[in-house]
Amino acid sequence: MAKKSTPGLNTGSMADISFLLLTFFLLTSSINTDQGIQRRLPPALTGDEKPPEINKRNVMKILVNMYDQLLVNDEPMDDVRQLKARTIEFITNPSNNPHMSEIKLKFIEELGAEAPVSSGVISLQSDRGTSYKAYIAVQDQLTAAFNEIRDSYSQQQFGKTFDNLTEGQREIVKKVVPVSISEAEPSNYGGKK
Numbered sequence: 001m002a003k004k005s006t007p008g009l010n011t012g013s014m015a016d017i018s019f020l021l022l023t024f025f026l027l028t029s030s031i032n033t034d035q036g037i038q039r040r041l042p043p044a045l046t047g048d049e050k051p052p053e054i055n056k057r058n059v060m061k062i063l064v065n066m067y068d069q070l071l072v073n074d075e076p077m078d079d080v081r082q083l084k085a086r087t088i089e090f091i092t093n094p095s096n097n098p099h100m101s102e103i104k105l106k107f108i109e110e111l112g113a114e115a116p117v118s119s120g121v122i123s124l125q126s127d128r129g130t131s132y133k134a135y136i137a138v139q140d141q142l143t144a145a146f147n148e149i150r151d152s153y154s155q156q157q158f159g160k161t162f163d164n165l166t167e168g169q170r171e172i173v174k175k176v177v178p179v180s181i182s183e184a185e186p187s188n189y190g191g192k193k
Contacts, residue, residue: 066129087145125184
């Protein structure tokens with residue numbers, strides 16, 4: 001008896017279909033690659049322009065050294081989690097302390113009124129040997145502080161949190177509570193590269 005052959009499947013068009021599906025999914029799917037810390041940088045100075053003068057009382061200096069130790073206004077801070085409360089106190093200056101940021105009334109056009117705006121600036125400097133983990137922990141605390149101040153003002157002015165505001169209301173809050181963080185080039189105090 002002769003062997004009976006089994007008919008084969010034509011798979012040539014199968015490769016074409018799988019290639020088209022692969023192409024379709026690559027073109028229609030989005031790959032989120034945004035990484036990093038979102039900060040709006042100040043406009044660049046022109047060649048003859050000088051940076052604005054800032055009163056020393058309006059600057060809170062934060063230094064993270066190569067051993068991940070934190071200094072706030074030249075005083076050691078044992079726990080980075082204390083930085084949030086210290087930043088909030090400095091920026092809002094509820095007791096009108098002459099050693100903390102100055103609060104000035106500024107006319108906000110969208111509000112049609114004056115609002116108290118802090119002149120405070122957070123000056124952050126790290127060492128080249130500072131660990132990424134310590135640097136991000138400091139950034140997290142600073143971001144949380146400004147978010148809390150914005151939420152507090154949003155509740156006071158509009159009765160809801162910053163995230164629940166309309167885009168126009170958010171712009172008002174951003175003008176009243178600007179995120180004023182100045183980062184200096186990392187230093188090389190410890191000699192570590």
